[in-house]
Amino acid sequence: MNSAYDELPRTPANFVALSPLRYLERAAYIYPHQDAIVHGSRHISWREKYNRCRQFADQLQKYGIGKNDTVSALLPNVPAMLEAHFAVPMAGAVLNTLNTRLDAKTLAFMLQHAESKVLLVDPEFSSLAQDALALIDQEILVIDVADSEYEHHASTAAIGQIEYEDWLQGGNPEFEWQLPQDEWDAISLSYTSGTTGNPKGVVYHHRGAYINAASNIIACGMTPRATYLWTLPLFHCNGWCFAWTMAANGGTNICLRKVDPELVFKLITEYKVDYFCGAPIVLSMMINTPKEQQVKIEHRVEVMVAGAAPPAAIIEGMRNIGVNVTHVYGLTETYGPSALCASQAGWSDLSIQEQAQLHSRQGVPYPLQDGMKVIDPETMLPVPHDGKTMGEIMFRGNIVMKGYLKNPEATAEAFAGGWFHTGDLAVSQPDGYAKITDRSKDVIISGGENISSLEVEEVLYQHPAVMTAAVVAKPDPRWQEVPCAFIELKPEMHATEDEIIEFCKQHLARFKVPKDIVITEIPKTSTGKLQKFILRDWAKERSVGELS
Numbered sequence: 001m002n003s004a005y006d007e008l009p010r011t012p013a014n015f016v017a018l019s020p021l022r023y024l025e026r027a028a029y030i031y032p033h034q035d036a037i038v039h040g041s042r043h044i045s046w047r048e049k050y051n052r053c054r055q056f057a058d059q060l061q062k063y064g065i066g067k068n069d070t071v072s073a074l075l076p077n078v079p080a081m082l083e084a085h086f087a088v089p090m091a092g093a094v095l096n097t098l099n100t101r102l103d104a105k106t107l108a109f110m111l112q113h114a115e116s117k118v119l120l121v122d123p124e125f126s127s128l129a130q131d132a133l134a135l136i137d138q139e140i141l142v143i144d145v146a147d148s149e150y151e152h153h154a155s156t157a158a159i160g161q162i163e164y165e166d167w168l169q170g171g172n173p174e175f176e177w178q179l180p181q182d183e184w185d186a187i188s189l190s191y192t193s194g195t196t197g198n199p200k201g202v203v204y205h206h207r208g209a210y211i212n213a214a215s216n217i218i219a220c221g222m223t224p225r226a227t228y229l230w231t232l233p234l235f236h237c238n239g240w241c242f243a244w245t246m247a248a249n250g251g252t253n254i255c256l257r258k259v260d261p262e263l264v265f266k267l268i269t270e271y272k273v274d275y276f277c278g279a280p281i282v283l284s285m286m287i288n289t290p291k292e293q294q295v296k297i298e299h300r301v302e303v304m305v306a307g308a309a310p311p312a313a314i315i316e317g318m319r320n321i322g323v324n325v326t327h328v329y330g331l332t333e334t335y336g337p338s339a340l341c342a343s344q345a346g347w348s349d350l351s352i353q354e355q356a357q358l359h360s361r362q363g364v365p366y367p368l369q370d371g372m373k374v375i376d377p378e379t380m381l382p383v384p385h386d387g388k389t390m391g392e393i394m395f396r397g398n399i400v401m402k403g404y405l406k407n408p409e410a411t412a413e414a415f416a417g418g419w420f421h422t423g424d425l426a427v428s429q430p431d432g433y434a435k436i437t438d439r440s441k442d443v444i445i446s447g448g449e450n451i452s453s454l455e456v457e458e459v460l461y462q463h464p465a466v467m468t469a470a471v472v473a474k475p476d477p478r479w480q481e482v483p484c485a486f487i488e489l490k491p492e493m494h495a496t497e498d499e500i501i502e503f504c505k506q507h508l509a510r511f512k513v514p515k516d517i518v519i520t521e522i523p524k525t526s527t528g529k530l531q532k533f534i535l536r537d538w539a540k541e542r543s544v545g546e547l548s
């Protein structure tokens with residue numbers, strides 16, 4: 001039986017689809033003259049950015065791009081990449097940000113799988129884009145995004161049909177874009193490293209992007225009109241949604257093509273940067289910058305770090321240069337950060353080692369994530385808060401992906417039981433904070449990049465001398481983890497470590513190539529299963545031996 005409450009109408013006056021596009025419109029209205037983007041000597045205000053995005057969206061629609069069409073971007077952290085996060089969905093399309101560190105074959109798969117109709121390309125990656133496009137047979141409008149900050153821009157030949165700035169000029173800065181009719185509509189597509197087969201396409205919706213952008217502000221305790229430095233690649237989960245967060249905040253984006261520690265220090269002090277994000281490798285680079293290039297930071301700076309827990313040396317080193325570190329956790333499937341290790345009163349009074357132990361945990365749900373629990377995957381019941389009983393970290397809520405593109409089986413498996421299964425095994429400690437104890441997927445996290453050990457093994461098995469291969473993570477002081485390959489050679493076959501590494505370089509992106517090759521007998525169970533837990537111990541011992 002309906003009550004009087006149920007009879008109240010849902011109308012355009014009291015219900016509107018949530019979309020981060022409104023953040024841009026609002027910032028342009030309230031802060032029209034404030035810098036939205038700084039890139040080298042170039043400054044773009046919020047009003048200018050809004051108009052440029054409308055020109056961009058208008059041009060897309062004139063080209064025939066509309067709802068659910070895919071626009072891909074092979075770009076570093078440049079203004080066009082930030083503009084694409086708004087302009088593409090303004091046209092009703094889906095933004096696909098491509099990892100610039102991948103190989104041509106993988107990029108070709110993504111372009112084909114996504115059915116991309118437009119590709120924006122930075123001159124640094126023109127050759128890579130050409131190689132990828134040569135592997136597929138589909139019509140793609142290629143737009144060159146020139147950038148004077150790229151050191152070789154003058155000598156790099158264009159590969160596209162038109163240059164980005166010239167293309168924008170044909171668009172209407174007063175273009176009347178529309179919110180999506182349904183906030184469940186797709187806004188972006190990212191590809192994640194799987195443990196088997198091809199990468200999976202992770203689809204985000206407008207509602208999730210809107211909510212996680214706001215969730216970032218709460219998690220950071222972000223002050224209004226903050227300044228954010230782009231040390232995190234925008235192709236990683238849409239920059240953990242900070243591309244949209246900064247519009248909601250009305251702050252300033254400081255672009256950075258690549259992480260140069262000396263430049264990072266310069267930009268932080270010159271623009272009074274408040275926030276930045278990244279993998280531990282970024283922090284390690286800053287700490288290990290020569291003292292004469294370091295600058296004491298006099299204002300409060302916060303950094304979110306993910307990909308691996310920050311060790312004591314990182315926390316202490318960053319604190320010494322004036323930066324506070326917060327550990328966050330998430331996956332591509334959860335729009336980036338979906339949990340954080342929220343600091344408690346009294347933690348700062350503990351020893352640095354004790355602080356590192358506390359901050360190494362994955363923590364508690366992100367502010368606007370509905371649910372995060374460590375669950376027994378067999379019973380689907382939460383494990384006790386005893387720090388001993390192992391379960392799997394699972395999420396549910398509005399900042400969980402829409403699903404895997406064209407992969408209903410994987411989507412159903414990921415959402416089994418009404419929760420998103422991360423594949424990360426963890427315990428729940430007495431204070432309710434989750435801590436990962438192992439990874440059920442054989443994924444190596446190197447410098448914030450996910451590397452599938454199985455993908456590397458598949459390449460190793462293509463070598464004519466390799467009989468058995470097993471790849472595990474090896475601790476590394478710079479990258480946190482690097483691939484370490486243990487190999488058994490076929491009888492009467494010969495190959496050196498250097499030969500195998502060179503072979504891998506021909507078939508893998510450089511960051512996926514094993515940094516250490518060990519030719520040895522691989523331990524196995526009685527049924528012939530490789531005992532990777534033993535190999536992980538061996539890899540750790542080799543790492544310790546190299547450091548001693």
